[in-house]
Amino acid sequence: MKIALIGYGKMGQAIDAIATAKGHEVILRIDLNSKHLLEKEHLGQADVAIEFTTPETAYHNVLKCFDANVPVVCGTTGWLDKLPEIKAICLEKKQAFLHATNFSIGVNIFFEVNKKLAELMAGQPQYGVSMEEIHHTHKKDAPSGTALTLAEQLMASVTRKTSWVNEESNQPEILPIISKRIDPAPGTHTINYTSPIDDITITHTAHSREGFAAGAVVAAEWIKGKTGVFTMRDVLNLG
Numbered sequence: 508m509k510i511a512l513i514g515y516g517k518m519g520q521a522i523d524a525i526a527t528a529k530g531h532e533v534i535l536r537i538d539l540n541s542k543h544l545l546e547k548e549h550l551g552q553a554d555v556a557i558e559f560t561t562p563e564t565a566y567h568n569v570l571k572c573f574d575a576n577v578p579v580v581c582g583t584t585g586w587l588d589k590l591p592e593i594k595a596i597c598l599e600k601k602q603a604f605l606h607a608t609n610f611s612i613g614v615n616i617f618f619e620v621n622k623k624l625a626e627l628m629a630g631q632p633q634y635g636v637s638m639e640e641i642h643h644t645h646k647k648d649a650p651s652g653t654a655l656t657l658a659e660q661l662m663a664s665v666t667r668k669t670s671w672v673n674e675e676s677n678q679p680e681i682l683p684i685i686s687k688r689i690d691p692a693p694g695t696h697t698i699n700y701t702s703p704i705d706d707i708t709i710t711h712t713a714h715s716r717e718g719f720a721a722g723a724v725v726a727a728e729w730i731k732g733k734t735g736v737f738t739m740r741d742v743l744n745l746g
């Protein structure tokens with residue numbers, strides 16, 4: 508499979524290593540200095556594009572992929588507000604788009620555990636809830652995209668929490684999400700339920716970027732030749 512890597516930072520390079528080892532051909536490696544290569548003439552030669560850049564640039568990069576008729580797997584976080592619009596454009600233009608706040612298989616299983624635990628906690632108001640995410644100091648967005656997915660899932664069931672804040676809070680209707688930036692943490696997410704009697708804590712800890720990169724390559728293999736808007740639940744057949 509011919510892959511265009513849009514964004515050649517920490518994730519782009521980790522994906523390159525895994526894709527190449529699996530026998531794929533990386534035909535484009537695009538960073539800020541080479542963004543002219545996003546033109547149809549170059550991009551159009553790829554079977555799939557994998558986009559990991561910045562919250563400010565992801566939207567336009569994905570549009571460039573649509574213009575070049577190239578399916579795009581996107582992991583960039585911090586631009587959630589524009590996702591509904593890009594999904595609508597994808598469907599209208601009959602293109603293919605898969606966004607995930609986290610591509611690791613472990614986190615996608617953790618998402619399912621989070622949903623189940625939240626369902627069980629829905630009728631247990633004695634438990635307070637909070638979340639913590641820890642990442643390296645180069646991370647641009649806070650809370651992390653993964654933390655926001657976890658918060659959305661949690662609040663869908665634990666309806667006593669109606670919104671989140673990115674700081675400590677004791678207000679009963681608020682879900683506090685604490686963001687810590689400590690090198691070299693690749694990504695740790697914890698959800699705490701605490702009551703006067705006991706605590707339940709679930710944590711996912713990434714030991715490296717390998718899981719994110721491997722999941723993105725699996726998603727790229729899966730989306731090749733398809734049209735539509737997809738998630739990692741489709742790729743992993745989680746129902």
Ligand SMILES: NC(=O)C1=CN([C@@H]2O[C@H](COP(=O)(O)OP(=O)(O)OC[C@H]3O[C@@H](n4cnc5c(N)ncnc54)[C@H](OP(=O)(O)O)[C@@H]3O)[C@@H](O)[C@H]2O)C=CC1
Nearest residue numbers: 514515516517518538539560564582583584608609610719
């Ligand atoms: N969904 C997931 O599983 C994961 C998501 N992420 C997310 O992925 C994104 C990237 O993370 P990471 O690789 O660590 O970040 P880096 O800062 O290491 O890399 C970002 C890359 O994007 C390039 N870039 C910036 N602007 C453009 C542009 N206009 N066109 C093309 N390339 C551009 C940068 O180029 P230059 O070097 O020239 O500045 C750099 O190569 C973040 O949003 C992060 O949160 C990260 C890990 C996992």
Ligand SMILES: O=C(O)C1=N[C@H](C(=O)O)C[C@H](O)C1
Nearest residue numbers: 584608609646651652653694
């Ligand atoms: O920027 C990162 O590094 C990561 N970003 C993603 C996020 O915002 O959740 C996924 C992972 O946690 C690493």
